[in-house]
Amino acid sequence: MKTTLSTSLPSSIETPCLVAVVLDRGDKDKPEATCECTDAAVRAAAQDVIASGEVTSKMFEATVLHAPKRLKAKRLLLVGGGKAKGFGHAGLLKVASTAARTAKIKGLRSLTFLVPEGVAGADGVRAVVEGTFVGNFEPDYYRSDRKDQQIDDITLVAAGEAAALAAAMNEGLILGESQNFTRDLVNEPSNRMTPTILAERARKMAAEVGLKCEVLGPEKIRELKMGAFWSVAQGSEEPPALIVLQYEPEGAPATPVIGLVGKGVTFDTGGISIKPADGMEKMKYDMAGGATMIGAMRAIALLKPKVKVTAIVCATENMPSGKAQKPGDVQIAMSGKSIEIINTDAEGRLVLADGLHYAQQLGCTHLVDAATLTGAVVVALGFVNAGIFANDDDMYERFRKALERGGEKMWRLPLDDDYKDNIKSNIADIVNSGGRWGGAVTAAMFLKEFVGEMPWIHLDIAGTAWMEEAKPWIAKGPSGIAVRSLVEFVKGFAD
Ligand code: BES
Numbered sequence: 001m002k003t004t005l006s007t008s009l010p011s012s013i014e015t016p017c018l019v020a021v022v023l024d025r026g027d028k029d030k031p032e033a034t035c036e037c038t039d040a041a042v043r044a045a046a047q048d049v050i051a052s053g054e055v056t057s058k059m060f061e062a063t064v065l066h067a068p069k070r071l072k073a074k075r076l077l078l079v080g081g082g083k084a085k086g087f088g089h090a091g092l093l094k095v096a097s098t099a100a101r102t103a104k105i106k107g108l109r110s111l112t113f114l115v116p117e118g119v120a121g122a123d124g125v126r127a128v129v130e131g132t133f134v135g136n137f138e139p140d141y142y143r144s145d146r147k148d149q150q151i152d153d154i155t156l157v158a159a160g161e162a163a164a165l166a167a168a169m170n171e172g173l174i175l176g177e178s179q180n181f182t183r184d185l186v187n188e189p190s191n192r193m194t195p196t197i198l199a200e201r202a203r204k205m206a207a208e209v210g211l212k213c214e215v216l217g218p219e220k221i222r223e224l225k226m227g228a229f230w231s232v233a234q235g236s237e238e239p240p241a242l243i244v245l246q247y248e249p250e251g252a253p254a255t256p257v258i259g260l261v262g263k264g265v266t267f268d269t270g271g272i273s274i275k276p277a278d279g280m281e282k283m284k285y286d287m288a289g290g291a292t293m294i295g296a297m298r299a300i301a302l303l304k305p306k307v308k309v310t311a312i313v314c315a316t317e318n319m320p321s322g323k324a325q326k327p328g329d330v331q332i333a334m335s336g337k338s339i340e341i342i343n344t345d346a347e348g349r350l351v352l353a354d355g356l357h358y359a360q361q362l363g364c365t366h367l368v369d370a371a372t373l374t375g376a377v378v379v380a381l382g383f384v385n386a387g388i389f390a391n392d393d394d395m396y397e398r399f400r401k402a403l404e405r406g407g408e409k410m411w412r413l414p415l416d417d418d419y420k421d422n423i424k425s426n427i428a429d430i431v432n433s434g435g436r437w438g439g440a441v442t443a444a445m446f447l448k449e450f451v452g453e454m455p456w457i458h459l460d461i462a463g464t465a466w467m468e469e470a471k472p473w474i475a476k477g478p479s480g481i482a483v484r485s486l487v488e489f490v491k492g493f494a495d
Pocket residue numbers: 268270286343345346347348372373374375376378433434435439462463
């Protein structure tokens with residue numbers, strides 16, 4: 001997608017479609033929808049439909065006006081953004097993606113977006129560019145009747161210092177493309193996204209953006225004594241892959257080294273503790289955590305913050321077979337801890353256990369993992385908030401700030417030692433399943449056993465990595481959750 005900045009007078013711009021945000025500038029008793037534009041001619045063009053109540057500031061309400069009075073634009077697309085108070089870059093991002101989705105299904109390919117003055121110039125520009133990418137994504141790649149409708153170019157009209165706006169535009173482009181890169185990986189079915197293919201895609205991307213990439217295969221994984229990772233991989237005909245991406249910019253201090261560890265289960269059947277058939281097809285997205293880390297690394301390599309980052313993705317299938325591990329088996333993780341396997345469907349924590357340990361061996365000083373780890377986090381938080389766990393309040397605070405800047409929703413869940421009883425084993429150090437109650441917490445407690453004292457954040461994205469239904473601002477399918485916040489988090493270390 002092509003992006004351009006403009007400082008022209010909005011009413012004088014020739015474009016197939018001018019986009020303006022409608023916000024409520026009234027008070028509680030008296031809503032007052034206003035078209036956000038300093039050009040009086042644009043406000044006037046929207047005046048009649050706003051006065052009649054046909055167009056309101058309701059979030060995501062989208063209306064197309066044809067041949068708007070006294071404007072050079074062919075159309076004026078008005079998108080509601082809710083109350084002006086509290087409308088920030090997160091809201092603007094969704095409004096921009098709504099505009100893109102509204103326009104593209106009508107066959108429009110080019111938009112001119114009037115960035116509302118209320119969202120500071122650079123922030124606004126970034127949000128609109130990123131939002132347009134988010135809205136452009138469709139999961140219908142394999143449909144013969146797919147329409148390939150998308151926005152090909154967007155012009156942004158914004159106030160502010162030109163260099164800062166251009167930088168923001170570039171940043172929005174990088175973040176938008178990187179999220180869609182992640183979403184593409186997650187969207188692929190497991191026959192087209194094996195561990196080997198995922199590794200190839202990571203390798204290709206790494207070469208393009210100048211990241212170091214190393215892929216370790218089955219022999220190396222066994223040689224490193226990654227008994228927990230291997231216990232999952234052993235049941236599959238598809239060889240596992242340990243994908244390591246390293247970003248070491250010139251001039252970065254020796255520490256910190258941020259470690260991003262992702263669960264890359266390209267299909268989760270449950271193994272011998274097999275899942276029910278109903279809905280199992282969705283388990284192709286069980287590599288979303290890994291894809292998130294790969295997408296975040298792409299953005300980091302292009303944005304070039306001065307901080308070292310290493311990503312580790314443990315990619316494997318979880319299959320039942322004559323070689324598969326069985327409930328009751330005892331496995332020795334790379335760290336030396338023994339694990340009694342209670343349920344072979346609790347495989348994500350096994351692959352992450354060795355990934356987290358390996359990250360420490362590679363010299364990481366701060367760890368973040370992302371995983372579609374538990375159904376329990378979906379029970380706890382639904383599809384709105386991802387679960388976030390932290391063993392260190394400073395780390396959590398850093399991540400909370402990153403969430404704010406990224407505009408993503410996550411809710412902190414506890415990690416106190418009282419939960420440790422749930423993962424005690426009679427015959428080994430720990431069991432791999434803490435049972436049904438508090439399942440998201442006991443899964444996190446299991447991971448905690450493998451991070452030692454290192455500051456660590458765990459993101460359980462099982463409920464948020466896949467949109468169960470389309471929203472005005474995003475298609476049904478992979479969401480790209482956490483890429484944005486992870487990039488902000490890493491940038492926070494370079495400030
Ligand atoms: N990949 C699943 C978690 C999951 C469930 C993601 C639903 C998305 C939607 C994970 O490997 C799993 O199977 N977890 C089990 C753990 C249990 C056996 C302790 C679960 O949540 O049921």
